[in-house]
Each structure stands twice: as structure tokens, then as C-alpha cells.
Amino acid sequence: MTLRSLGRALAALTAFLVLTLVLARPARAKGSSVDERLAKVLARHGFTGEIESTLESRLGRKLDKKLAKLGRDLFFDSLLGLNDDNSCSGCHAPTAGFADTQSIAIGIDSNGVVGPHRTGPRNQRRTPTIINTAFYPALMWNSRFFAVSGDPFDNSRGFSFTAPEGTSLSSLPHLLNAQAFIPPTEVAEMTGYEGPPSHDVVREEVTERVNDVKAYRKRFAKSFQAVKRGDDITYEMIAAAIAEFEMSLTFADAPIDRFARGRRHAMTLEQKRGALLFFGEAGCVRCHAVSGESNEMFSDFQQHAIGVPQIAPTDDPAHSNVVFDGPNADEDFGLEQVTGDPADRYKFRTSPLRNVALQPTFFHNGSFTSLEGAIRHHLDVYTSATEYTNKHLDRDLRGEMGPLAPVLAAVDPLLQEPIDLTEEEISWLCAFVGEALLDPRATPKRLEALIPEELPSGREVHRFE
Known part of the structure; x- marks a missing residue:
């Protein structure tokens, strides 16, 4: 190889390395930006990751x-x-x-x-x-x-x-x-x-x-x-x-807690992006709160009607120890049972989300049997409820469901408008809720x-x- 050709080769290699660094820099900056944004969001909500201590x-x-x-x-x-x-x-x-x-x-x-x-x-x-x-x-x-x-x-x-x-x-x-x-x-x-x-x-x-x-x-x-x-x-x-x-x-020592305490690698990039959606565009934190009396438990511990389809055992008395509400004994009036106020009908306490991935069923009546399905229901309550079928439940819960119209009429204003997320964003949200809120000791x-x-x-x- 001549001196001139060697020089050209070195110049080409240098250009390649410079280009590689230039292309790589935005990716690193992007990851760093996600970390910084999430840290600021958690601080704004008063989330410390130290509640267990x-x-x-x-x-x-x-x-x-x-x-x-x-x-x-x-x-x-x-x-x-x-x-x-x-x-x-x-x-x-x-x-x-x-x-x-x-x-x-x-x-x-x-x-x-x-x-x-x-x-x-x-x-x-x-x-x-x-x-x-x-x-x-x-x-x-x-x-x-x-x-x-x-x-x-x-x-x-x-x-x-x-x-x-x-x-x-x-x-x-x-x-x-x-x-x-x-x-x-x-x-x-x-x-x-x-x-x-x-x-x-x-x-x-x-x-x-x-x-x-x-x-x-x-x-x-x-x-x-x-x-x-x-x-x-x-x-x-x-x-x-x-x-x-x-x-x-x-x-209560999940990846989100370790991240909040400064361990930036405790969460994956997907989980971090899901967290930003949870606290931001998806609006989950409005009910699944972490601040104040919520004790970082991801619940406001308040009552909301969220359009969950009504599930009840078949009308055979042998299948139920409880008389359900409503004229056909196929409804659950929720908070109204306590207050006596019809305005509280179909309201239930916001479910805390820590370690929620351990559950086989979701919502007050277990009508959903996948975490992704439960999350998708929140994103578009009316479509989810009207397209819902109970055929995946146990045999004694597959009968005719309770009335849906009054349940949808009572839906909390926070969920009346669909939340538009891409499929990728939904996968990020599922990764955050299912993985980043799970304490590895609770296997x-x-x-x-x-x-x-x-x-x-x-x-x-x-x-x-």
C-alpha cells in the first residue's frame, strides 16, 4: 500500500468514526432526555420511591x-x-x-x-x-x-x-x-x-x-x-x-422506586416512556395518584364510575351467597350501597396499581382477565364496554350480563373522551404498569x-x- 492510499484509508476510517459518533449522539441524548423528563415528573408529583422505608x-x-x-x-x-x-x-x-x-x-x-x-x-x-x-x-x-x-x-x-x-x-x-x-x-x-x-x-x-x-x-x-x-x-x-x-x-421497592432514588438503569427505556405517558398524555395519574394521602400507592383512594360491564352469577341461588342489586338482581351499585345516594351508583375505589401484574383478573368484578385489556378499557371506555363479551369467564359467570346503558351513562367525566395512543405507546404503558410497578420480591x-x-x-x- 502506498503512502497516499494509506492516507486515504485513514481519512475514510476517520470520517466513518466521526459519522458513527454523530449518529450515536442523538440516541444517547434521547435516552438522557427521557431520564431527565421522568425525574422531573416524579419530583413534581412528590414521588420519592422511599415509601416502604x-x-x-x-x-x-x-x-x-x-x-x-x-x-x-x-x-x-x-x-x-x-x-x-x-x-x-x-x-x-x-x-x-x-x-x-x-x-x-x-x-x-x-x-x-x-x-x-x-x-x-x-x-x-x-x-x-x-x-x-x-x-x-x-x-x-x-x-x-x-x-x-x-x-x-x-x-x-x-x-x-x-x-x-x-x-x-x-x-x-x-x-x-x-x-x-x-x-x-x-x-x-x-x-x-x-x-x-x-x-x-x-x-x-x-x-x-x-x-x-x-x-x-x-x-x-x-x-x-x-x-x-x-x-x-x-x-x-x-x-x-x-x-x-x-x-x-x-x-414497595419496584423499578420505579429505584429510579426515583437515582438508579436510572432500574427501568427499561420502554418502561420510562410508559411512565411519561402514565403521568402525562394518558392521564392515568389523575386517578391512580401517588401524591399526598395516596402514599405512592398509585390510587387516589376515591370512588369513580369507569364503565365496567356488569358481571353476576347465573340466577340459580346455588351459585351466589349474595343478593345482587337492581330489579333483576344482576347489578352492583358500588358506593351507593354505603351512602344511599343514587349519584354514587357504579362507583368503586380506584385500584392501587403496585404489583398489579400478580393479579389474574381486574376491576371490582374481575370482568377483565388481562392487564392489557384493563388498560385498553380505560383508553376507550365506551367501545370497550359495548364490544365486551364474558365468554372467557368461568362457566357460572357467562350468563346474561347486567344492564350496560346506565353504567355508561354514569361514566366519570375523566374517561368520557377516548385517549388516543398508538399500539407502540400502549405497549409502553403496559410495560410500565406491569413491570416497573412490580416489586421483584413479590414473585x-x-x-x-x-x-x-x-x-x-x-x-x-x-x-x-
Whole structure:
């Protein structure tokens, strides 16, 4: 090679390298720009990614692992159900992110299976997750249990429940302690017989059952000095143990949290773009809020009507433990059941989105069985609802659906206009909600490890699929 040809070759190589750098620079700048934009958006909404680290400081103490383990055993034990066939875990399944395996919950009179093959009469709604509920200021689909202060750690203004409890549980230290008083008294969930006595009588029976088990008394004595001295276990102690277990199910360290704390590579580019849509053009954050009382849980904990098609079991009484609303008993009036105000009909609490990918079904009645389908419904409520079919649901939920017209007439103004996104943008949004909000510690395998092999009562643990 001559000196001249060598020079030409070097010049060509230099030009190629310069061109490569010029072409590569915009891509790097684009990625950097996305990071900067997302960081600014999160800061504007007050999202810190540090909510989990505040749990013990807000409790004013450390989590009690021994008490939480006792609460776990109570949570999985049908001893607490006077129908003798269901426990908290029968509906809050670790195999489904401590949410429901069903579109509409099956409580008492089930076949003892927890999973896709669970059978029995239906209740009225899907069971929501208990993961991260330590930070929820309002519980249940119609928010009928809530902290008046807007802070579940603050009982200074009381905890409000429907009758007969009212505000009588307000002396308890946390909203979850108060909520733990309720499930054993619910006919369709655990009690199992019509016309039950007062809730206090039911709790007394449950407490007596636990006191009669020597293994439980031994366990409670390790956490409560009164029991160690020979006093009886009280329902307040049972509730405290269950609440402690639920508080231990705090999994709020997802990629979005790590990004907010400065780890820019915690999220993929697709997830970041989806986040910008979520907080921006798609408008999701208007209801799935992170600021203030929302505690970074991706819910405003308010009630909205969002046009979800009405699903109910067939009209055979054997298929339902609950009488549905409406003239044909095929509707769920939602918040109206609590307030008595027809203006609240079809309104349900905004579902918190952390770890939502663990759920097999979505919305208050599980009418959608894919996260993408649920997201698409939000983007175009009227088209989604009118084209909806229930043929993908379990056989007993495939009958004629409840009326749709009044549901669509009540749709929240925030969702009345379609949100126009491209297919690529929808894929980004799904990546953000499904992946970037999922704490990697909350995998099904890890949650299934919490299922006890045996119970202090000697009763069988449900069969989890």
C-alpha cells in the first residue's frame, strides 16, 4: 500500500468514526432526555420511591416478626371461620399476590381449593390484594372502612366502618388492626349462616376457639404478657397478630422506586416512556395518584364510575351467597350501597396499581382477565364496554350480563373522551404498569413460601394450586 492510499484509508476510517459518533449522539441524548423528563415528573408529583422505608417510623416501632408469624398462621387457619371451611387465605391467595384467584370471590362452601379450580357459591366482588395495605387510607371496593384523618397510621379522628361498628374500633393503633375485626363476622366470607348474632358474639366464639388450642395459647404467650400470666387471648390480640402479618407484606421497592432514588438503569427505556405517558398524555395519574394521602400507592383512594360491564352469577341461588342489586338482581351499585345516594351508583375505589401484574383478573368484578385489556378499557371506555363479551369467564359467570346503558351513562367525566395512543405507546404503558410497578420480591414463588406446612390448630391448610 502506498503512502497516499494509506492516507486515504485513514481519512475514510476517520470520517466513518466521526459519522458513527454523530449518529450515536442523538440516541444517547434521547435516552438522557427521557431520564431527565421522568425525574422531573416524579419530583413534581412528590414521588420519592422511599415509601416502604417509612413503615416502621410511622408505626413508631419495628415490625414484630414473631407476632407476624403468629398472624400468618391465623390468616391461613379456618378455625377463625364459624363455617369451618374458609380462612382469610381462601380468598387472599399467596399464589395470586394475596389477591383473588377468581373474577368474583368464593368464600364459604367452597371445595377447599385455592386457585383456578376453586368452586362454590359466589360473593359479589373480586377480593383485592392485601400487599401494601399498611399504607391504604381506605379499604374495600366501596371504601366502607377508612381512616377519617386520611392516614391509616393516625386514629386521632377515628376509623369509620359501616354499621354496626361505626367508629367503635377507633381506639386501635392502625386501620389494619381495626379491619381485622371484620372478616370472621361476614356471612358470605367466613361466618356462613343466615341471621347471625351480633358481631361481638361471633368474635367471642372465634376467640374461644383460639383459646381452646394449647398450641395457640403457647404462641400468644410469647407475644403478650397477659397470656403469659394466664389471662385469656382476646380478639384484640388476634387482630393485632393478623394486622402485623399484613404489614409484613409490604413490597414497595419496584423499578420505579429505584429510579426515583437515582438508579436510572432500574427501568427499561420502554418502561420510562410508559411512565411519561402514565403521568402525562394518558392521564392515568389523575386517578391512580401517588401524591399526598395516596402514599405512592398509585390510587387516589376515591370512588369513580369507569364503565365496567356488569358481571353476576347465573340466577340459580346455588351459585351466589349474595343478593345482587337492581330489579333483576344482576347489578352492583358500588358506593351507593354505603351512602344511599343514587349519584354514587357504579362507583368503586380506584385500584392501587403496585404489583398489579400478580393479579389474574381486574376491576371490582374481575370482568377483565388481562392487564392489557384493563388498560385498553380505560383508553376507550365506551367501545370497550359495548364490544365486551364474558365468554372467557368461568362457566357460572357467562350468563346474561347486567344492564350496560346506565353504567355508561354514569361514566366519570375523566374517561368520557377516548385517549388516543398508538399500539407502540400502549405497549409502553403496559410495560410500565406491569413491570416497573412490580416489586421483584413479590414473585409467586416467594409468596407461596409463606404458606405454612401445618397449623397450630391441627386443621388442614387449604390446597393451593
